[in-house]
Each structure stands twice: as C-alpha cells, then as structure tokens.
Amino acid sequence: MTIEKTRNNDELIITLEGRLDTMTAPSLEEELKASFDGVQKLILDFKALEYISSAGLRVLLMAQKTMNKQGVMVIRNVNETIAEVFEITGFADMLTIE
Amino acid sequence: MKKKKKISQSFQKWLSVVIIIAFLVTTACLWVIQTKLSENNAINLLALNISDVREDIIDASDENLLKLTYEIAEEINQTDKVTSEFLERLTEKYDVTEINHINSDGIIDASTYPDFLDYDMRSGAQSGEFMVLLSGDKEYVQSYQPVSYDTSISRKYAGVVLNDGGFVQVGYGSERFQKDIDEFVVGVTRNRHVGEGGSVIIVNEAWNIVSDRQGNEGKNLETVGVWIDKDKTPAGEVFIEAVYGEPCYCMYQISEGYLVLAVMPTGEAALSRNVSVGVTTAMQILVFAALFALIFFLVRRLVVDNIYKVNESLSAISEGRLDTTVNVRSHEEFNALSDDINATVNTLKRYISEAEARIDAELAFAKAIQHSALPSVFPPYPNRKEFDIWAGMYTAKEVGGDFYDFYFVDEDTLAFLVADVSGKGIPAAMFMMTAKTFIKSFAESGMSVEEVLSHANEKLCEGNDANMFVTAWMGLLNTKTGVVSYANAGHNPPLVKHGNGTFAYLKSRPGFVLAGMEGVRYRKNEIQLLPGDTIYLYTDGVTEATNQDNELYGEERLLHIMNQKANLSSKELCEAVKADVDAFVGEAPQFDDITMLCLNYFSTDEKGVKNREVKKLTVKATVDNINAVTDFVNEQLESMDCPMKVQMQIDVAVDEIFGNICHYAYPLGEGAATICMEIQEETQAVVMTFMDNGIPYNPLEKEEPDTTLSAEEREIGGLGIFIVKKTMDEISYRYENEKNILTVKKYMKC
Numbered sequence: 001m002t003i004e005k006t007r008n009n010d011e012l013i014i015t016l017e018g019r020l021d022t023m024t025a026p027s028l029e030e031e032l033k034a035s036f037d038g039v040q041k042l043i044l045d046f047k048a049l050e051y052i053s054s055a056g057l058r059v060l061l062m063a064q065k066t067m068n069k070q071g072v073m074v075i076r077n078v079n080e081t082i083a084e085v086f087e088i089t090g091f092a093d094m095l096t097i098e
Numbered sequence: 099m100k101k102k103k104k105i106s107q108s109f110q111k112w113l114s115v116v117i118i119i120a121f122l123v124t125t126a127c128l129w130v131i132q133t134k135l136s137e138n139n140a141i142n143l144l145a146l147n148i149s150d151v152r153e154d155i156i157d158a159s160d161e162n163l164l165k166l167t168y169e170i171a172e173e174i175n176q177t178d179k180v181t182s183e184f185l186e187r188l189t190e191k192y193d194v195t196e197i198n199h200i201n202s203d204g205i206i207d208a209s210t211y212p213d214f215l216d217y218d219m220r221s222g223a224q225s226g227e228f229m230v231l232l233s234g235d236k237e238y239v240q241s242y243q244p245v246s247y248d249t250s251i252s253r254k255y256a257g258v259v260l261n262d263g264g265f266v267q268v269g270y271g272s273e274r275f276q277k278d279i280d281e282f283v284v285g286v287t288r289n290r291h292v293g294e295g296g297s298v299i300i301v302n303e304a305w306n307i308v309s310d311r312q313g314n315e316g317k318n319l320e321t322v323g324v325w326i327d328k329d330k331t332p333a334g335e336v337f338i339e340a341v342y343g344e345p346c347y348c349m350y351q352i353s354e355g356y357l358v359l360a361v362m363p364t365g366e367a368a369l370s371r372n373v374s375v376g377v378t379t380a381m382q383i384l385v386f387a388a389l390f391a392l393i394f395f396l397v398r399r400l401v402v403d404n405i406y407k408v409n410e411s412l413s414a415i416s417e418g419r420l421d422t423t424v425n426v427r428s429h430e431e432f433n434a435l436s437d438d439i440n441a442t443v444n445t446l447k448r449y450i451s452e453a454e455a456r457i458d459a460e461l462a463f464a465k466a467i468q469h470s471a472l473p474s475v476f477p478p479y480p481n482r483k484e485f486d487i488w489a490g491m492y493t494a495k496e497v498g499g500d501f502y503d504f505y506f507v508d509e510d511t512l513a514f515l516v517a518d519v520s521g522k523g524i525p526a527a528m529f530m531m532t533a534k535t536f537i538k539s540f541a542e543s544g545m546s547v548e549e550v551l552s553h554a555n556e557k558l559c560e561g562n563d564a565n566m567f568v569t570a571w572m573g574l575l576n577t578k579t580g581v582v583s584y585a586n587a588g589h590n591p592p593l594v595k596h597g598n599g600t601f602a603y604l605k606s607r608p609g610f611v612l613a614g615m616e617g618v619r620y621r622k623n624e625i626q627l628l629p630g631d632t633i634y635l636y637t638d639g640v641t642e643a644t645n646q647d648n649e650l651y652g653e654e655r656l657l658h659i660m661n662q663k664a665n666l667s668s669k670e671l672c673e674a675v676k677a678d679v680d681a682f683v684g685e686a687p688q689f690d691d692i693t694m695l696c697l698n699y700f701s702t703d704e705k706g707v708k709n710r711e712v713k714k715l716t717v718k719a720t721v722d723n724i725n726a727v728t729d730f731v732n733e734q735l736e737s738m739d740c741p742m743k744v745q746m747q748i749d750v751a752v753d754e755i756f757g758n759i760c761h762y763a764y765p766l767g768e769g770a771a772t773i774c775m776e777i778q779e780e781t782q783a784v785v786m787t788f789m790d791n792g793i794p795y796n797p798l799e800k801e802e803p804d805t806t807l808s809a810e811e812r813e814i815g816g817l818g819i820f821i822v823k824k825t826m827d828e829i830s831y832r833y834e835n836e837k838n839i840l841t842v843k844k845y846m847k848c
Contacts, residue, residue, distance in 0.1 A: 023753075050746060054754055061809055080743055090807070094809050
C-alpha cells in the first residue's frame with residue numbers, strides 16, 4: 001500500500017492505494033499519528049484502495065475519534081467492496097463518506 | 099411348600115404298620131394258645147401222675163391183702179369147724195380188721211363182727227360184688243370203700259374161695275390198711291417227679307402228709323401251703339396254690355383213703371410256653387421281614403421304578419425335548435400310561451408347530467413391514483452427487499428394535515440417524531416405528547437436530563408404560579458445506595474419517611436416552627466434513643457381538659477393520675465390517691441386531707471424480723506471511739471466473755482469519771498455520787480451511803459487535819470475524835485432533 005499525503009494549511013488529504021489490511025494498517029496509523037497536529041479537516045481518498053480489513057477499520061476508528069476532537073474527517077471515493085464493509089460494520093453511519 | 103412323601107416311603111410306612119400289627123396279633127394269639135396248651139399239658143401231667151400213684155397204691159394194697167387172705171383161707175381149709183372164735187384168732191394172728199366166712203349160699207355164717215352173722219352178701223352192692231366167687235372166680239379184691247352194711251365204716255376187702263364151697267372175706271380198716279401200705283406209698287412218691295419241679299404229695303384222712311419229697315411226713319398238709327376244701331375244690335380239678343413257696347398247678351384224687359395231690363410249678367408250664375412263643379416269634383420275625391422285603395422290592399420294582407422312568411421322560415419333555423417318548427411297557431397299566439402321554443405330547447407338538455408356523459408367519463410379516471419402513475433402495479438419491487450413503491440392518495430375530503433412517507429435510511439438508519430400541523421382538527419393533535415416525539416428523543418440520551431429539555423425547559415419554567427407551571445418534575448434513583450438526587441420545591460414538599485417511603471415534607458427551615425421562619435437553623455439536631470424509635454410524639450389535647469364548651467384538655476391532663478398509667465405498671465398508679464381525683463371532687448365535695450406516699461426503703463435486711484438488715499451504719503464523727497467503731489464495735482463484743468484488747471479500751476474509759491466527763493462536767511463541775483451498779467448479783464455490791495447532795478458540799462464539807454505536811463508544815474487537823461472517827456464504831468451526839479448524843465457503847456469484 002502506498003500512502004500519499006497532501007497538506008494545505010489545516011487540511012490534510014491522504015490518498016491510499018492498494019490494500020488496507022493487517023500488514024499495512026500499522027503504517028497508516030503511524031502516518032496519521034505523525035500528522036494530526038493542526039489538522040482540522042482530514043480527507044481520506046480511497047479511490048485507489050482495493051479493500052479494507054478490520055485492521056484498517058481500527059485505524060479509521062482511531063482517526064475518527066481523534067478528528068472528532070479537532071475537526072472533521074471525510075472519506076472519499078469508496079469502492080463497492082469497501083462500502084459494503086462499512087455498511088456491514090456500521091461504520092457507514094459513523095464515518096462521513098462523500 | 100412341604101416336601102411330599104415318596105410312594106415308596108408311604109408304602110414302606112403302611113406296610114410296616116400292617117406287618118407289625120399282624121405280628122403283634124399273631125404273637126398275642128400264640129401267647130394265649132400256648133398258655134392254654136401248657137396249662138393243659140400241666141393238667142394232663144398232673145392227672146397222669148395221680149393216676150399212676152393211685153394204681154401203684156391199689157396194686158400194692160391188693161397184692162398185700164390177697165396174700166394175707168390166701169394164708170387165712172389155707173388156715174380155714176385145714177380146720178374142721180369154722181367159728182367166729184377161730185376167725186377171731188386168725189384176725190389177731192394176721193393182724194387184719196375183719197374176717198367173714200360166707201357159705202356156699204352167700205350168707206355170712208361166721209364173722210369177727212357178730213352183727214354181720216346171717217348177712218346175705220347179695221343184699222348190698224358192695225358186698226354183692228363178692229358173689230363172683232360163688233360163680234367160679236377164685237379170688238376177688240375190692241378197693242377201699244364204705245361197706246354195704248354200715249356206710250360209715252370204710253373197709254378194703256379181699257375174698258378167696260374155700261374148699262367147703264364158700265369163701266372167706268378179709269377186710270382192712272383204715273388204720274390197718276395204711277399201716278400195710280404206708281411204707282410202700284413213701285417209696286411211690288419219693289422218686290416221682292411231675293415234670294421237672296413238680297411232685298406228688300400223699301395225705302391221709304387226718305390231713306397229715308404220708309409222703310412227699312421234702313421230708314414233711316407226719317406234718318399237716320398246711321405246712322407245705324395247701325389247704326383243700328373238698329366241697330369247693332372237687333377231686334380232679336385244677337387249682338393254683340402256693341406249694342413249697344412257689345405257685346403251682348395242683349390237682350388231687352382220693353384213693354384207698356389217701357388224698358393224692360400232684361403239684362407242678364406254674365413257672366415250669368410258663369417256661370415251656372415262653373420257649374415255644376419265643377421260638378415261634380423269632381421265626382415269625384424272619385418270615386415277616388422276608389415278606390416285607392419281598393413286597394417292598396416288588397412294589398419298588400414294578401411301580402416306583404417305572405414311575406421314575408415315566409418321570410424322567412416327562413422331565414425331558416418339560417425341558418422342551420418334545421421328541422422324547424415314554425416307553426414303559428412292563429405292565430398293561432404303564433403301557434396305557436405311556437401311550438396316553440405320548441399321544442398328548444404328539445398333540446402338543448402339533449399345536450406348537452402350528453402356533454410356531456403362525457408366529458413365524460406373523461414375525462416375517464412384521465419384519466417385512468419394519469424393513470419396508472426403512473429406506474432400502476441404494477443408491478437412494480442417484481441425482482445427488484455430494485454424498486454416498488448406505489445402510490443395513492441385520493436382525494437377530496425376525497424383528498428387532500434397531501433402525502436407521504435418512505431423508506432430506508430441505509433441499510440441502512440430509513438427516514441421517516441410527517437408533518436402538520431397548521428389547522427385542524414385536525414390542526421393540528412397534529416402539530421403533532413410533533420413534534422413527536416422531537423423529538422424522540420433527541426433523542421435517544425444520545427443527546435443529548437437538549430440538550428434534552428433545553421433542554421426540556417428550557412425545558415418546560408420553561404413555562411409555564412399557565418403560566422402553568431408545569438410543570439414537572442423529573446428524574443433519576448440509577450437503578453444500580459438509581457441516582454436520584449432530585446430537586447424541588445415549589448412543590455409541592460414530593467413527594469419522596477425515597482427509598488424513600484414518601478413522602477416529604467422534605467422542606461427544608452423549609445426552610440421556612430417548613423416552614427415558616421427560617424434560618431432557620440435547621446438545622448440538624458440529625463437525626465439518628471435507629470432501630472424501632466418511633462418517634460411520636452403528637449400533638451396539640456391532641461392538642457387543644460376542645464370540646464363543648464370550649469375548650466382545652469391541653471398539654478396538656471395529657476401529658481396526660475400518661482403518662484397514664478406509665478407502666472402500668460406504669456399502670463395501672459396511673459389508674466389510676459385517677463380514678469381520680461374522681468371522682469373529684463364528685458359530686456363536688447373533689444376540690443383538692446389527693445396524694450400520696455409512697456416509698461418504700464428496701462435496702458438491704461430481705461423485706467419484708477425483709480431480710477435486712485441494713491445494714494446501716502451510717506457513718509460519720506471522721503477519722509477514724499474510725501476503726504470501728493472500729497470493730496463494732488469489733492464485734487459486736485465477737482458475738475461476740471470480741468477480742473482483744468476490745476476490746476482494748475473500749482477501750479480506752483471509753486477512754482477518756489468518757491475522758487472527760497470527761495474533762492469538764500462539765501467545766507463547768510461534769506456530770504454523772495451514773490453508774486448504776478447494777475450488778468447487780460444479781457449484782462455482784470456493785472452500786477455504788484454516789488450521790492451526792494453537793490454543794482452542796472458536797471465533798464464531800465471539801459476541802457480535804454493536805454496529806450502531808458512535809465512534810467514541812465503539813470497541814474495535816470482533817469486527818474482523820463479523821465481516822467474514824457477513825461476506826462469506828458459510829462458515830464453520832471445529833476443534834479436532836488438537837487443531838482449530840475454521841472453514842469458510844464462498845460462491846462466485848454475487
């Protein structure tokens with residue numbers, strides 16, 4: 001998985017490519033934790049993300065909780081597979097998906 | 099019950115009684131007769147002795163008097179003139195009491211007694227007897243008796259003819275008479291014995307003893323103990339008196355002025371009687387004993403022994419050997435008895451054989467009904483390629499309590515079971531039909547397996563007055579996934595063969611038997627059958643088959659033969675087990691029904707097609723290997739027309755499951771994980787099996803997360819397996835051989 005970060009002032013756009021799973025979730029978690037400072041709007045772009053597993057969900061939950069305190073978190077370009085996972089797990093109601 | 103007497107004992111008893119009574123009666127009669135006889139003997143002996151003594155006395159006195167009379171006659175013949183004075187002189191000379199001279203006319207013309215002169219001898223009976231001397235006789239002696247002239251005087255007379263034509267009569271008075279013979283009399287009694295201890299006592303008119311054997315001469319008769327009243331005890335009669343201190347039979351006679359008394363001790367008479375009775379009694383005892391023995395022997399031989407023979411035959415008949423005949427032909431009665439018994443037995447045999455034939459027919463009919471109630475057409479579902487099932491029931495009697503059954507309860511669920519009703523015969527068969535019907539109706543209503551057994555149990559408990567019960571093992575096979583949910587009601591554990599090719603007992607804690615108790619709840623268990631797996635159900639007729647040495651066939655032998663024949667088809671496997679059991683049992687009779695059911699699971703692939711390749715990958719369970727596993731899975735999926743979305747879902751599942759194993763299976767170190775990947779082209783599905791040797795953990799039991807909570811409230815745990823459950827079509831878990839085995843199935847169609 002590749003992680004691409006774009007920072008515009010207090011807006012952080014993270015574009016993910018590949019798979020967000022047990023293997024890759026820890027690296028995303030690290031990146032996020034390193035970048036939360038001063039971020040008021042976190043945009044996660046999933047257009048190149050193939051799928052997400054529960055390990056990925058865990059990171060998303062952590063990110064959501066953090067952003068609830070300092071701003072907003074938006075997820076974009078969710079594919080069908082991932083949308084289904086969000087749907088199943090109730091994350092669809094919890095996350096802001098555009 | 100009181101023990102009955104034997105005939106021989108009764109007979110012996112009564113025979114003894116009769117013989118003893120007969121013996122006593124005859125002995126008593128004998129005693130009486132002998133007593134009388136000995137008394138008579140004694141009397142005869144007494145009379146004989148008395149008469150002997152009397153005759154001796156008479157002879158002696160006759161001789162003595164006659165001699166004197168001759169001498170006196172000679173003196174008279176020589177004198178010229180016979181005068182009373184001359185006679186007086188002769189009286190003194192010869193010391194006689196009286197002398198009379200009778201002339202030829204029978205008139206006394208000279209006498210020592212002047213009163214007798216001119217007495218005509220013919221005028222008295224006593225004196226008249228002497229008239230024979232005038233008719234030619236030369237002499238005449240008269241016994242001692244009263245004289246005709248004066249009966250107060252007793253005399254003994256003798257007469258002798260004289261030359262002058264008359265005769266002389268000489269008489270003794272009693273004193274002279276006794277003086278004359280006393281000496282002789284003593285001699286007569288001294289040496290005379292009456293019997294052994296008896297004697298003769300002679301007493302004179304003054305009751306003084308003249309002679310006895312004890313030297314009591316001169317003493318009164320009372321001295322020896324006898325006192326005789328002549329009026330009360332006449333002469334010639336027997337009386338008993340103590341003589342010389344000993345009781346004796348006594349008898350007396352008067353003779354020549356003497357009383358001759360003969361005595362004989364009664365003891366002597368009794369002795370002869372006792373000896374006689376004793377000897378006779380001894381002989382009687384011998385005779386009666388011989389009689390007893392003879393009769394007893396005859397009865398025993400003729401009756402009792404034959405009765406025993408009849409009884410022996412009857413015992414054999416009672417024991418069921420109806421071919422036994424009674425053959426006691428010694429007598430007509432036994433002959434008839436034997437014939438009657440044989441006829442009765444023959445009739446009985448005929449009735450039994452008729453009844454047997456009827457029962458056999460009914461049992462055969464019942465067997466046919468029972469067997470027709472069981473599925474008996476194999477293969478039962480020619481169109482179903484997912485499995486192969488075969489079952490067989492070998493009943494010990496015509497009908498038994500075992501049964502097997504299998505049927506589809508819905509499109510993909512095959513119910514199969516084996517059960518054993520307690521008992522045998524018609525009752526067991528009837529209960530079996532009931533149990534089978536209940537189980538089937540509940541199963542077909544869509545209940546889960548444990549509910550089926552629970553409900554069936556309730557129904558079977560109702561009105562189970564006969565207290566019968568059923569053990570059963572029932573499984574519901576999902577023909578798509580190979581998952582078998584099963585419940586056990588007290589039945590033997592089945593044998594299951596997994597991919598490694600060996601059978602093992604599927605041990606699970608069994609529930610209580612069906613119909614045993616109301617309210618029993620049964621536990622559901624699950625196993626996953628993989629393609630090629632086999633499950634084998636049986637009843638205890640297999641494991642408890644017994645050979646002639648009373649050894650049980652046992653679970654070990656069953657496991658052994660199953661593993662030897664592991665690769666056979668279900669039918670061949672069952673037949674192989676039956677053949678092995680038969681070989682083990684040998685000639686011993688089959689006691690219990692033998693029922694078995696074997697199910698080979700092929701999955702949804704075509705039956706018998708062996709290209710159902712299962713790809714396997716074993717790696718160390720670390721997160722680093724997730725990609726390798728995912729790649730392995732994706733590689734298999736390439737052969738299928740797998741939609742991208744499905745592949746993504748599968749990849750997520752792999753990530754979740756393998757990730758779980760990596761994180762939790764080996765908390766104390768590292769271990770391996772195996773992934774089997776099976777493509778089922780027929781149904782366009784993929785089956786993945788994850789196995790690890792880690793701590794037992796069933797992820798399916800994990801509580802599902804509450805997906806409605808907000809981000810702040812949420813726990814992240816449990817989501818992974820939740821996603822897998824939701825995205826995969828089927829999932830099952832089992833723990834076997836110390837392995838966690840999780841199987842998921844996914845159809846390619848979305």
